[in-house]
Amino acid sequence: MAKRFVGTIPLSGMMALCAILLCAPMARSQDIIIQKKKCTISGNIGLAGVSLSGLPGEKPGVPPTTDENGVYSVQVDYGWTGKVTPVKLGFTFTPPSREYTTKVTANLSEQDYMPSMQTYTITGSVGQPEVKMAGFPDEVVSDQTGRYTAKVQYGWSGTVTPDKTGFRFDPPTRTYNQVTKNIAGDDYKNTEVTFTISGSVGAPDVVMEGLPGVKSDANGKYKGEVRYGTTGLKVTPTKEGHIFTPPSYEYAMVLSSYENQDYSVEVLTYTISGSTGLPGVTLKGFPETVMSDENGFYQTTVPHGWKGTVTPDKPGYTFNPPSRPYAKVTANVENENYDGTVIYLKIEGTIPGLGPIELTGFPGGTVTTDEKGVYSVKVEYGFTGTITPVKEGYSFTPAERPYNAITTDQLKQDYKGDKIFYEISGNAGQGGVLLKGFPSSVVSKADGTYSVKVPYNWDGVVTPTKQGFMFQPAENRYTSVLSDQPNQDYTTRIIQYPISGKVVDRRGVGIPDVSITAGGQIQSVTTDADGAFELMVDHGWKGKITIEKEGYTFNPSVKPFDIAVMAPISNQTITGDVKMMTITNTIKAGGEPVQGVKVTAVPGDYTAETDVNGKYAVKVPYGWSGELTFYKEDLDITGTVPYTNVVTDMDGLTPKGGAVPPK
Known part of the structure; x- marks a missing residue:
């Protein structure tokens, strides 16, 4: 049975574990369990989120990172080798990396790194020394050459404003957002601050002493620029012949602009006077309009130093001297006199080919041309009047010449004389009317005007004529025409001719109340009880007449007249026939058609007979009223079908009572 030994090794307050599994046969199952040894590498960087490039992470290709306390602990395979580099944007680390060239066979603790934040420099020029660069993390002031250097940490953001009293900068500020590199050449252009002193002195070209190069403009306005902080400034307006109040303005220290620094002005003036010998003479050239009084005397005031040229002027006069120059007036000037002489002008021309002609309207009375028609007259400058040539029986072009305050000779004032003709005009009421009796052939225009x-004093008798028309008055008499004769009008009445005839039926009996209408004519007529008609049409009418009556057809229904009517037309006969309407139906007995039934329309005895399908069609005249009766020898048929005012074909009416089939 395998035994497991677990050991703990204290590492600076941190626990690093290395688990060693000793493998031995297990008596219980004879299985062998093998586990790879792992070792822990751990330490402290003091900064959260630092990637440890080179150490294996939980996900392939993703290195492990420090926790929120800046601590890391990573397991590596027993015998692992490699290089570990801490990485975080904006930071450097000491040491920059650790190399594990000897195989790791035990836990490694206190694998610590010291972080340092990266810093960058921002440099540039402001063009002035001792400019404070407000907005950097630390105080920054430009050196004697106007250069500045600032240090900022990685990712710094802010707005920098250069500041120095008496200067403004362009741009006024610079904004930085997340600085991640050194920045050079962030320069500013400086401009020295100046202030404006402005106002009015009430006169042009005033020198503003104390403001270098400043003079008032044509409206008396001035404006000067002064450096920030200027001290002991005194501004004094000066101009010859002018006194200013106040004499000057003083400024202890200029720290802002000054507006409305106004002065009142008094201009020295002098009098220029004399005589022109005439009233109403304008003396041009003075600063203001000057005119001599009723005695010819004038007087005006000019400002100190005034210069100019004065010219006396009055229409129709010349003056001696013609003008006087003034270079610079610095005292009163008297006896500046002028002598005036009246101007005469000529009016002359020719009226050829008519011998002596009188011209009325001149100041001295009527003037007569010589035998060649030449005339020449002197009139005073400014003459106003109308000259009219006169000779009985003649008109002149122009009829007259008006003159209004003439100021030059009027030459070639010629006239052309013609025998007088008067115009006779009016409206003949029609186009193409020949007006006989005038000296020449006259025909009215399309609108009737003529x-x-x-000639002057003409006599005559005028008669209007046009085929087909009568005129009122029939003539106009003229005796000794001495003026235009407008509105010589005539009224016209077109001559009408009758078209007459008769409308009859096929028996020759007249048909009354037939409408007869001529195309293009307003008038229409109807036939009388005998069918006779008479329709009036205008002279020259061409067209057609239309014959109409409800319930009738006519032959012809339209009668053309292609040749213009120039005389009465009679004996126009039109034949009319009453329209026949058809009444159609079917007779059946017990649902079967009945053939051979005689159908009679009463009154009129219009008959028809049913066919093999029991159908009949009986014709009755338009407007017929009555009833249909039914008969067949071997049938009893009772009932009739009544109709009132049949004006259309009728279909489908069944006889009352039906049909009784034979027994």
Whole structure:
């Protein structure tokens, strides 16, 4: 029988077990039990989750790890050899590994490792010394060259902000997330902080002493940049001929921007005065609009140092001198006088081929051209008026020439003279109407309008004509036409012709109340008691007439007229027949068809006889009312079938009383 020996060896407060099984024959069963020896390797790393690469794990290919206390204990086969390396991201270990070159034949305890966390450097430049890099785990300040170096642990995250009074940095911050390597070149660009001093001085081009290179703009606004922390600053506005209140602003130390640093200004002014000899003269060029008074005197105020050129101006006048230049006004200026002279302008032209022509409307009265039609007239500058050429029996192009405050000579003001023609116009009521009696042939347009020119003082009689039409008035008389004659209108009435005839049946008897309609015509007529009709159509009508009456057919039912109607048409005869309706049914006795039954429609005595299937078909005129009677010599048939207003074919009505079969 095998015996088992179990021993315990204390290992620094930890228990390591090595189980040795001694094999010997067992008297009970003669079986042999063999177990492989195992040895335990254990230790402490002081860090949870450290993988021990090289040691066998519970799963193939997966190394064992330390527990939450950083302790590990792993069984290896008796005689195992290998290399064990502790591994955890962000840490190094001492020793970095242990080699077991001698076969492990006993438990090994206190196989400990010392962990150390990895650190990385973040470096860069901020371009300025003594810049505090806030946000790193330890205090970091840039050196004299503006460089900085920071150490951070593996996996460090944070936001770093460079800070130095009087400077701003770009970017303003940098954010780091889980640093796992050295980082170089994280540079910042620095900009010196400046503040703005701004306001208004109320005048352009004012030098702001104390703010280098700063002048006010065209609106009197100024703005200057000053370095952070500037001390003892004094800003004084200066411009010749200007007094400012306050004289200056003082700033002990500039630590922020200053707005609305305004000054009020007083500008020194001087008077320029004189005479133009005329009222209402505009003196252009002064800072403000200046005009001489009713005595020709003017006076204006200009600012200190003003320069410019002044030009007197009044339409229709020239001045001596034409202008006065001013280089720089620093005192009052008097007796700046001008002399004015009125301007005359010419209006001239030609009206050829008509001899002397009068022109009315000039200031001095009527002007007459010479024999060649030439004229030339002087008028004052600014003349306003309308010139009209006049000669009896003639019109001119243009009829007149208006002038409004002229400022230059008006040359080639020519006119063309033509004999006067007046227009006679109106509407003839129809297109294609010939209006006889005018000097030339006149035919109205498609819409009936016409227009014709007749000479001055024309006499005549005008008569409208068109085949098929009558006109009201029949003519228009004209005596001594001296103006246009609009609205010379005529009303028209088309001539109509009758189409007449008669509608009869085959016996020649007239059919009353037949509708006769002409295509395209609004009017329709019906035949009288004798079947006669008369239908009026317009002159030139072409088309067809339609003949209709309920219950009748006609021959022809439509009668064409392909040749335009130019005269009455008579003796149009149309033949009509009453429509016949069929009444159909079957006579049976005891369910069997009865042949040879005479069927009579009364009134009218319209007859038919049943066939071998007992079926009959009797025809009656459209609108017939009455009854059907039935007779067969060897049968007693009682009953009749009544009908009222038969206007369609009828089928399927059975005689009342039925049929009695023969005995």
